[in-house]
Amino acid sequence: MMRVAVLASGRGTNFARLLEAEGTGELGEAQIVLLGTDRACPAADLALTRGVPVYIADAKSDGMSEWERGFLAAAAEHRVDALVLAGFMRILSASFVERYAGRILNVHPSLLPAFPGRDAIGQALRHGVRVTGVTVHLVDETLDGGPIVLQEAVEVWHGEDPEQLAQRIHAVEHRLLPLAVRMLAEGQLSIHGRQVSILEG
């Protein structure tokens, strides 16, 4: 089994989806053993409800290096093999990322390299694109710049309510993220530089 910690800061919808996917067997050899968060949030509440251990520390007041030290201790305790960033609102240090090199997945609501960073959906709408989408990528020391595992396009409809677009994008995230976690768990991802090949399952 690949023991996974999910890092989240918000509503935890991707975390909830991962728990659901674990229940249905969609995660294959992956098992969610820890939630890491930087604040009291619905994701933390959900973890506690579902019996998933939570590491929670206030990165804002204590600083991110303190947060990382504490999280790494918890991850060691729970023998964590891989990390999934699911709406985690902090930048991880290069040394932290190095610790889990090639074993950290992030989901981002745009077709990277377009619209990295915060509010990717708002950025895309302000830019006036007709197509945006979702990227699941491996995390390296760059902001949203690591090797791309999966992408899927989402059309922007004329005159669409931004909230409706966001919902359609989140629906794609909920499909791609569990798939990428399973691929990582089952050793299907072969990485050469920026090129990720997906080996047959």
Next chain:
Amino acid sequence: MMRVAVLASGRGTNFARLLEAEGTGELGEAQIVLLGTDRACPAADLALTRGVPVYIADAKSDGMSEWERGFLAAAAEHRVDALVLAGFMRILSASFVERYAGRILNVHPSLLPAFPGRDAIGQALRHGVRVTGVTVHLVDETLDGGPIVLQEAVEVWHGEDPEQLAQRIHAVEHRLLPLAVRMLAEGQLSIHGRQVSILEG
């Protein structure tokens, strides 16, 4: 009628497609009245074969401002209303672009703002994206940065020959560019800042 000059430097496949679309009525009120080019190229040969006047001057030896002056004279002579950049390999000056503000279309083989500039398909492949595409946009003074009219995603297949991907992308260009020309000709494009609305035809 909207009188259109096409600017091209290369094989002229998009120019050929526009001529074909004019023949089938796909361009609506648009009529191709001039080809501008900066070198002897297949696009120029095609124009001559098809009876389309050509403005040709060597921008490399004479300089681009000289080229623009000559082209503007030819465009005035042929009462050109709008320009279509179809593989034109020169950067147009801000004052030239201003002359035809809101009436210059460009087709680019990526989902802008990702991969502007040269060799967009190669850039996308080296970045390891799983989705790229085609953008038709209005030209402003920025490199491939003007308001977006149409976009369509093209999936990158694992292990695909780059030449095959290029062909699939060009097929989408050949579909989107005539459509955008017709929309411009028929007054369907409503531009507010970066936002382009398409009015009902």
